[in-house]
Amino acid sequence: MDVLLEIKELHTGFRMNDTFYNAVDGVSLSLRKNEILAIVGESGCGKSTLATSIMGLFDQRTTRIQGEILYQQKNLAALTEEQLNEVRGLEISMIFQDPLSALNPLMRVGDQIEEGLIYHTDLSKEERKQRVLTLLQQVGIQDPKHVARQFPHQLSGGMRQRIMIAIAICCKPKIIIADEPTTALDVTIQAQILDLLVELQKETGAGIILITHDLGVVAEVADRVVVMYAGEIVEEAPIKELFLHPQHPYTRSLFHSIPQMNKKSDRLNVIEGIVPSLIHLPRSGCRFADRIPWIPQEAHEENPQLHEISPGHFVRCTCWKSFYFNTRKGERYV
Amino acid sequence: MSFMQIHNLKVHYPVRGGILNSVVDYIYAVDGISMEFEKGKAYGLVGESGCGKSTTGKVIIGLEKITAGRICYEGVDVTNSNNHRKSAFNRDIQMIFQDAHSSLNPRKRVQDIIAEPIRNFLKLTPKEEKRKIHELLEIVGMPEDAKYKYPHEFSGGQKQRIGIARAIATNPKLIIADEPVSALDLSVQAQVLNFMKEIQREYGLSYLFISHDLGVVQHMCEHISIMYKGRFVETGSKYDIYKNPQHIYTKRLLSAIPNTSPIGRDERKKERILVEKHYQENVRKYFDRQARVFDLVPVSKTHFVAATSSMKGGF
Ligand SMILES: Nc1ncnc2c1ncn2[C@@H]1O[C@H](COP(=O)(O)OP(=O)(O)OP(=O)(O)O)[C@@H](O)[C@H]1O
Ligand SMILES: Nc1ncnc2c1ncn2[C@@H]1O[C@H](COP(=O)(O)OP(=O)(O)OP(=O)(O)O)[C@@H](O)[C@H]1O
Ligand code: SF4
Ligand SMILES: [Mg+2]
Ligand SMILES: [Mg+2]
Numbered sequence: 001m002d003v004l005l006e007i008k009e010l011h012t013g014f015r016m017n018d019t020f021y022n023a024v025d026g027v028s029l030s031l032r033k034n035e036i037l038a039i040v041g042e043s044g045c046g047k048s049t050l051a052t053s054i055m056g057l058f059d060q061r062t063t064r065i066q067g068e069i070l071y072q073q074k075n076l077a078a079l080t081e082e083q084l085n086e087v088r089g090l091e092i093s094m095i096f097q098d099p100l101s102a103l104n105p106l107m108r109v110g111d112q113i114e115e116g117l118i119y120h121t122d123l124s125k126e127e128r129k130q131r132v133l134t135l136l137q138q139v140g141i142q143d144p145k146h147v148a149r150q151f152p153h154q155l156s157g158g159m160r161q162r163i164m165i166a167i168a169i170c171c172k173p174k175i176i177i178a179d180e181p182t183t184a185l186d187v188t189i190q191a192q193i194l195d196l197l198v199e200l201q202k203e204t205g206a207g208i209i210l211i212t213h214d215l216g217v218v219a220e221v222a223d224r225v226v227v228m229y230a231g232e233i234v235e236e237a238p239i240k241e242l243f244l245h246p247q248h249p250y251t252r253s254l255f256h257s258i259p260q261m262n263k264k265s266d267r268l269n270v271i272e273g274i275v276p277s278l279i280h281l282p283r284s285g286c287r288f289a290d291r292i293p294w295i296p297q298e299a300h301e302e303n304p305q306l307h308e309i310s311p312g313h314f315v316r317c318t319c320w321k322s323f324y325f326n327t328r329k330g331e332r333y334v
Numbered sequence: 335m336s337f338m339q340i341h342n343l344k345v346h347y348p349v350r351g352g353i354l355n356s357v358v359d360y361i362y363a364v365d366g367i368s369m370e371f372e373k374g375k376a377y378g379l380v381g382e383s384g385c386g387k388s389t390t391g392k393v394i395i396g397l398e399k400i401t402a403g404r405i406c407y408e409g410v411d412v413t414n415s416n417n418h419r420k421s422a423f424n425r426d427i428q429m430i431f432q433d434a435h436s437s438l439n440p441r442k443r444v445q446d447i448i449a450e451p452i453r454n455f456l457k458l459t460p461k462e463e464k465r466k467i468h469e470l471l472e473i474v475g476m477p478e479d480a481k482y483k484y485p486h487e488f489s490g491g492q493k494q495r496i497g498i499a500r501a502i503a504t505n506p507k508l509i510i511a512d513e514p515v516s517a518l519d520l521s522v523q524a525q526v527l528n529f530m531k532e533i534q535r536e537y538g539l540s541y542l543f544i545s546h547d548l549g550v551v552q553h554m555c556e557h558i559s560i561m562y563k564g565r566f567v568e569t570g571s572k573y574d575i576y577k578n579p580q581h582i583y584t585k586r587l588l589s590a591i592p593n594t595s596p597i598g599r600d601e602r603k604k605e606r607i608l609v610e611k612h613y614q615e616n617v618r619k620y621f622d623r624q625a626r627v628f629d630l631v632p633v634s635k636t637h638f639v640a641a642t643s644s645m646k647g648g649f
Contacts, residue, residue, distance in 0.1 A: 042522075219594050
């Protein structure tokens with residue numbers, strides 16, 4: 001397989017009261033060419049931290065990155081700011097969750113798209129202008145000439161997100177990291193943006209890391225899925241395998257939390273509680289055990305590891321083998 | 335029998351401009367909607383951002399001024415009386431706000447936030463009030479010591495529960511829930527939805543459940559209205575809307591919902607593109623010359639859909 005990006009044992013910690021607390025805690029994964037890899041998990045589980053670590057966008061004084069992020073035999077985690085600038089935008093680009101805060105409010109959107117081209121290409125001014133219009137057209141904007149001259153606040157949320165995508169793809173990057181690219185949008189615009197991403201990817205063969213907490217979005221576009229909980233990967237599998245045979249208790253509880261379209265049951269089978277904050281995270285043993293106290297202690301591994309239970313399907317620990325849901329009335333539910 | 339009826343409700347916001355700062359135009363945020371509410375039922379209100387959902391909720395509880403139309407509550411016209419703070423209507427209709435964070439006063443302790451409607455509407459002694467607050471915290475599954483804390487000390491899901499505790503404090507008949515879970519994670523969302531269903535069953539509550547998430551609405555509501563630019567394009571039972579949608583806008587909305595199964599996604603995408611193409615080609619027929627949605631006409635006893643330009647009368 002054509003591996004584009006390989007992350008090995010990544011730990012990203014934030015400094016609080018002179019101690020580093022890891023928000024990403026030993027994550028290893030790889031992204032292949034032509035692949036959409038979805039990363040799912042609840043708020044605070046470390047998805048954005050992972051993405052931002054890859055892009056090298058953290059302040060090194062308050063953030064500590066350990067481990068390797070390998071891209072074309074280079075360890076991105078060890079590059080200097082100048083070396084990173086060569087890679088960012090040109091080869092790896094990012095689409096942010098909130099386009100309004102990522103775009104420059106005082107600059108026409110056409111000029112913002114052009115910036116990347118000035119920095120990374122030798123195109124003439126004329127050629128650049130032309131390329132900007134083509135890009136706008138590619139992301140489905142009807143009247144590129146007019147829109148290029150607008151400022152971000154003059155555009156709707158869906159349009160702004162398209163501008164972000166145009167900026168992200170302007171240099172045909174090999175890797176696109178999209179952090180919740182559609183979370184702020186209405187479903188119809190969301191569907192259009194997702195279809196667009198898939199189209200663009202087919203054209204360029206890029207690898208996409210798609211971060212989301214919407215399992216519906218994952219089901220519509222992803223090829224492979226990584227499920228994170230409290231800074232760790234708890235499950236990883238090809239798309240169909242994960243949706244048909246989710247194993248880890250956390251993954252299963254996520255699926256049971258979806259108010260599914262055609263489901264009869266009245267109650268959503270959810271595991272109560274929330275992800276603990278960074279400072280309160282248990283740093284040894286099982287991080288999820290607190291939320292499923294009815295599962296006996298012996299069922300958990302002392303040092304939960306990822307096990308490959310079928311080709312490409314990894315599950316942390318062994319507790320999933322004896323897991324069942326426990327409803328509030330004390331009924332067992334598998 | 336419905337306990338509350340809304341007839342042809344309108345909220346138009348004036349747009350001011352020019353040198354004299356005079357009214358130059360109006361935003362037709364809500365533009366002629368009618369609804370009825372029955373005991374113990376949940377009504378869904380769905381539509382894209384800016385279509386007028388929150389305005390609908392706010393005008394019903396009296397936070398926005400009614401431009402035109404009528405609200406009847408238990409046989410009494412309350413259209414103009416809903417600023418009487420202590421009226422039964424104000425006690426019986428409560429709201430959970432879209433933004434739990436900003437709707438809770440950051441300088442008040444949880445106990446005072448929850449006590450506010452109690453003090454307005456119920457004549458309780460301090461001791462009874464204290465007991466009531468304990469009871470409410472227990473119902474929403476919060477620990478007792480939560481009452482001494484301030485809103486910022488809670489997570490999003492917990493804040494939403496505080497908002498719910500406040501809304502149910504006066505034993506209301508109808509709760510208007512404006513996007514009560516859209517800011518929450520899947521599992522916290524599920525916890526709040528389960529809880530809202532539980533108290534609905536227990537107290538015979540009715541909901542007006544506002545959301546842009548059709549999955550959530552389908553899970554919660556028996557009756558659903560689809561809103562577009564201040565008007566209803568379609569209204570009907572859950573079955574009518576999801577299995578037998580009639581309006582082009584409803585169809586497009588349904589086709590855009592991400593399915594939670596990866597199987598058949600390529601076909602869905604093709605279908606979605608066809609629906610979108612059909613929508614772009616035909617959408618004009620569904621709106622009048624002022625780009626307004628036509629009036630509703632009946633499809634069945636429960637199901638109503640906005641007419642089209644080629645159609646005079648019913649289906
Ligand atoms: N700059 C920072 N300094 C300190 N802590 C941080 C910082 N950024 C994130 N965190 C913490 O790290 C953890 C992971 O945060 P992250 O933003 O990666 O989560 P996420 O999975 O992207 O969540 P969401 O779905 O809400 O976007 C959280 O507990 C968060 O509070
Ligand atoms: N106080 C106000 N003055 C003027 N216009 C307003 C006011 N409040 C809302 N509007 C406008 O009325 C329309 C309907 O707004 P509303 O908040 O009801 O939409 P919504 O359906 O709740 O949207 P969302 O899903 O984004 O919450 C919008 O165009 C909005 O800009
Ligand atoms: S033992 Fe079970 S609950 Fe604990 S970390 Fe492993 S998989 Fe999670
Ligand atoms: Mg994030
Ligand atoms: Mg709203």
